Amino acid sequence: xxxxxxxxxxxxxxxxxxxxxxxxxxxxxxxxxxxxxxxxxxxxxxxxxxxxxxxxxxxxxxxxxxxxxxxxxxxxxxxxxxxxxxxxxxxxxxxxxxxxxxxxxxxxxxxxxxxxxxxxxxxxxxxxxxxxxxxxxxxxxxxxxxxxxxxxxxxxxxxxxxxxxxxxxxxxxxxxxxxxxxxxxxxxxxxxxxxxxxxxxxxxxxxxxxxxxxxxxxxxxxxxxxxxxxxxxxxxxxxxxxxxxxxxxxxxxxxxxxxxxxxxxxxxxxxxxxxxxxxxxxxxxxxxxxxxxxxxxxxxxxxxxxxxxxxxxxxxxxxxxxxxxxxxxxxxxxxxxxxxxxxxxxxxxxxxxxxxxxxxxxxxxxxxxxxxxxxxxxxxxxxxxxxxxxxxxxxxxxxxxxxxxxxxxxxxxxxxxxxxxxxxxxxxxxxxxxxxxxxxxxxxxxxxxxxxxxxxxxxxxxxxxxxxxxxxxxxxxxxxxxxxxxxxxxxxxxxxxxxxxxxxxxxxxxxxxxxxxxxxxxxxxxxxxxxxxxxxxxxxxxxxxxxxxxxxxxxxxxxxxxxxxxxxxxxxxxxxxxxxxxxxxxxxxxxxxxx
Numbered sequence: 001x002x003x004x005x006x007x008x009x010x011x012x013x014x015x016x017x018x019x020x021x022x023x024x025x026x027x028x029x030x031x032x033x034x035x036x037x038x039x040x041x042x043x044x045x046x047x048x049x050x051x052x053x054x055x056x057x058x059x060x061x062x063x064x065x066x067x068x069x070x071x072x073x074x075x076x077x078x079x080x081x082x083x084x085x086x087x088x089x090x091x092x093x094x095x096x097x098x099x100x101x102x103x104x105x106x107x108x109x110x111x112x113x114x115x116x117x118x119x120x121x122x123x124x125x126x127x128x129x130x131x132x133x134x135x136x137x138x139x140x141x142x143x144x145x146x147x148x149x150x151x152x153x154x155x156x157x158x159x160x161x162x163x164x165x166x167x168x169x170x171x172x173x174x175x176x177x178x179x180x181x182x183x184x185x186x187x188x189x190x191x192x193x194x195x196x197x198x199x200x201x202x203x204x205x206x207x208x209x210x211x212x213x214x215x216x217x218x219x220x221x222x223x224x225x226x227x228x229x230x231x232x233x234x235x236x237x238x239x240x241x242x243x244x245x246x247x248x249x250x251x252x253x254x255x256x257x258x259x260x261x262x263x264x265x266x267x268x269x270x271x272x273x274x275x276x277x278x279x280x281x282x283x284x285x286x287x288x289x290x291x292x293x294x295x296x297x298x299x300x301x302x303x304x305x306x307x308x309x310x311x312x313x314x315x316x317x318x319x320x321x322x323x324x325x326x327x328x329x330x331x332x333x334x335x336x337x338x339x340x341x342x343x344x345x346x347x348x349x350x351x352x353x354x355x356x357x358x359x360x361x362x363x364x365x366x367x368x369x370x371x372x373x374x375x376x377x378x379x380x381x382x383x384x385x386x387x388x389x390x391x392x393x394x395x396x397x398x399x400x401x402x403x404x405x406x407x408x409x410x411x412x413x414x415x416x417x418x419x420x421x422x423x424x425x426x427x428x429x430x431x432x433x434x435x436x437x438x439x440x441x442x443x444x445x446x447x448x449x450x451x452x453x454x455x456x457x458x459x460x461x462x463x464x465x466x467x468x469x470x471x472x473x474x475x476x477x478x479x480x481x482x483x484x485x486x487x488x489x490x491x492x493x494x495x496x497x498x499x500x501x502x503x504x505x506x507x508x509x510x511x512x513x514x515x516x517x518x519x520x521x522x523x524x525x526x527x528x529x530x531x532x533x534x535x536x537x538x539x540x541x542x543x544x545x546x547x548x549x550x551x552x553x554x555x556x557x558x559x560x561x562x563x564x565x566x567x568x569x570x571x572x573x574x575x576x577x578x579x580x581x582x583x584x585x586x587x588x589x590x591x592x593x594x595x
Contacts, residue, residue: 015223023219023227028321030211031055031068034135034204039070041203043196044140045439046401049431052138055204056080057123057212059131062088063324065228071136074302074352074424075116076322077309080134082109082301083118090167093129096122099174101205105142106166107158108344111299111306112351113150114162115139119170121205123212125221133208137201140194140399143187146518147388147399150349151478153261153516155295161349163187171202189397235325239316243279243329246369250275253365255357256486260294261516267485268292268339270358274365283308283362284333291342295349296480302348303340307355308332310423311362315373350480353382356422357483367491372412376461376497376535377488379406381481382422383500385529387521389475392441400440405430406531407454407462407497409488416454416497416534418462441473450498450530451558456565457494457536458543463556464498464531471525477504479529481515487532494536495565503528540565541588549576 035055042048054075056067062081086109087102096102104110105117120134142162146152149162158164163183170180184198185191216224250273257268268289275282285304291297298306312330313322320326334341340358342348357380367374383404391398405419421428433444446468454461479502488497505511507524521527548568551557562568567588569580 015226019219019223020227020230023215023223024231026215027057027224027227027231028066030208031057031066031071033211034208035068035070037207038135038137038200038204041200043200044193045431045435046138046140047197047200049429049435051428054079054134054136055208056134057131057208058084058134059228060093060129061085065131065231065323067322072424072428073310073313073426074112074306074355075136076313077306078301079110079112079116079136079306080118080120083134083136084120084132085109087120087167097173098122098124099171100169101171101202102167103165103170104167106164107299107348108166109299109301111302111348113349114142114144114158114164115148115150117165119201119205121209123209125216128221130221130224133205133212135201135204135208137197139188140197141188141190144349146478147189147397148386148401150295151384151386151401151480152349152518153294153478153480154518155347155349156262156293157347158345161295161347190399231323232325232328235317235320235323236328238320239326239329240279242316243276243281246276248277249369251365251368253361255361255489257289257296257354257357258482258484258486258515260292260296262294263292270361272358272361272365274362276369280329280331281312282331282333283311285338285340286333286335288338288340291337291339291346295347296354297339297342297346297348298351298354299344299348300334300341302351303342303355304334304338305332307340307358308362310355311359311366314359314423315363315366315370350382350384352424353384353480353482355424356380356382359423360488364489364491374491375411376409376416376455376457376491376494376537378408378416378418378423378462378534379404379464379497379500379532380422380483380488381500381532382424383529383531384478384480385502385527386478387440387442387469387475388478389441389473392473398440400436402431404465404500404529404531406464406500407488407533409491409497409534410455410457410459410461410494410537412492412537413459415460416462416536418534419449419465419531420462441471441475443470443472444468445470445526449555450533451555452561453498453533454556455488455490455495455497455533455536456540456557456561457490458538458540459494459536460543460551460556461488461490461494461497461534461536464500464533467529469527469529471521471527472523474520474522476518477521477527478518479514479516483532484515488535490535491537493539495540497533497535500532501530539592541567541585545576545581
């Protein structure tokens with residue numbers, strides 16, 4: 001990247017800065033425009049509501065130029081460029097024609113579950129390759145042992161999780177390869193939904209190529225190259241400025257994952273060491289756990305590299321559009337055979353499930369160097385829960401896959417936000433309750449915040465959410481939750497947030513709590529899904545009394561926790577007992593002083 005930037009610097013006077021800024025904004029706007037078209041034309045709620053996709057532009061070497069705002073952070077990190085680099089290695093530049101669209105979900109390269117399929121088409125000017133326009137879409141089903149392909153917590157290898165497409169042309173010389181489409185249709189349980197989503201994905205590639213062509217026609221290839229180099233320089237410079245004020249040193253943090261459904265009650269360590277030196281950051285995963293037996297693994301690019309990049313972006317440059325320059329000062333060390341660098345034949349259906357916890361761990365390590373930017377732990381999981389079966393009175397299959405929204409961690413200046421999805425999702429919205437109830441044979445009886453789920457602190461963690469499903473027709477339920485034994489950590493003396501969990505309450509009165517597994521459900525059963533809350537920041541008894549009173553009245557905090565953690569005594573009529581509060585806080589202050 002430095003060589004490319006140096007060459008651009010040498011010719012920087014060829015195009016004025018105002019024009020370069022105009023081009024930069026236009027390049028950034030293209031993926032944002034295309035993602036709206038994809039949402040409008042997709043068939044699956046996973047795309048048009050849940051927004052499980054990524055849209056972007058990479059250069060001729062797969063380096064990120066621009067990506068849409070709605071793209072998931074887990075994809076923003078490196079998925080598009082990795083797919084392109086595989087294509088270049090397999091087909092070469094000359095093997096990818098101007099009117100071709102190539103797809104891949106190759107786990108050896110992407111390192112993510114097989115549902116994540118990248119489609120891309122080349123961007124050329126007078127025969128010279130400038131880059132690729134890419135659209136990643138979560139394909140609703142690609143075969144495998146369960147509907148939805150990636151949701152089983154019990155798969156043991158990649159072949160149990162669906163069909164693989166290791167760099168395959170879906171469109172060649174502008175024509176559909178009908179043989180490949182037939183293979184796709186034959187390997188999915190939901191051909192109508194999937195083929196509709198694929199058409200939206202291909203339409204995004206066509207439209208993105210057309211919009212990029214319009215910029216080339218107006219400004220010329222050299223101006224576009226210089227604008228891209230400027231984008232990368234600016235992003236790298238912004239990160240460098242932050243690192244220049246950071247204390248050099250070696251920082252570590254540790255979290256534990258619960259372990260997979262096949263490995264018994266064995267914790268998986270997530271020990272991360274971050275070194276800040278010479279204006280660079282090295283994230284070292286050498287001490288994390290080994291590959292696990294089940295599907296809670298990821299390949300190197302979709303695991304270690306993705307997690308490090310997400311954390312790096314969140315902490316050092318959270319407010320600017322993402323591009324390759326953001327990561328120019330990041331190095332990642334990951335030995336082979338870890339659960340974030342698993343071999344290509346490993347089960348990786350839940351590859352994203354562990355990423356939020358890893359990101360949190362990296363952020364906690366770096367918090368020691370950036371205390372003003374640090375946040376306590378967020379709920380930390382995808383919390384995958386899925387219902388599948390056949391619709392009442394028909395033979396039509398369905399599957400509804402969802403993840404949890406929970407609390408995020410508090411900071412040195414604000415309560416934790418939420419409920420939001422995990423840090424691997426960003427601001428992905430919830431699928432409307434009304435839409436779920438129309439499409440699927442269950443009712444959602446409740447969706448409510450959980451009192452005391454956010455960790456207590458001078459700044460309180462965001463709350464978790466409880467959802468209650470009432471099952472109207474027999475179906476199968478699958479869950480993959482984690483971090484029960486290692487709840488979202490507090491910072492600077494704040495309390496940890498509450499962990500997540502799942503309960504099934506049978507119509508016969510029996511009940512069961514679990515975190516990972518598959519269960520058959522009957523009409524009348526209820527499923528209770530709870531997300532975790534974010535960690536608190538700083539000692540709870542230093543929170544302003546009026547803020548605690550407001551929390552209790554709003555239902556975020558119970559009266560019991562207000563007294564025990566915050567030292568605030570509130571009467572049954574929700575009025576403040578000022579005298580008891582003064583005594584309680586004085587007692588806590590004495591206890592802290594003795595400690």
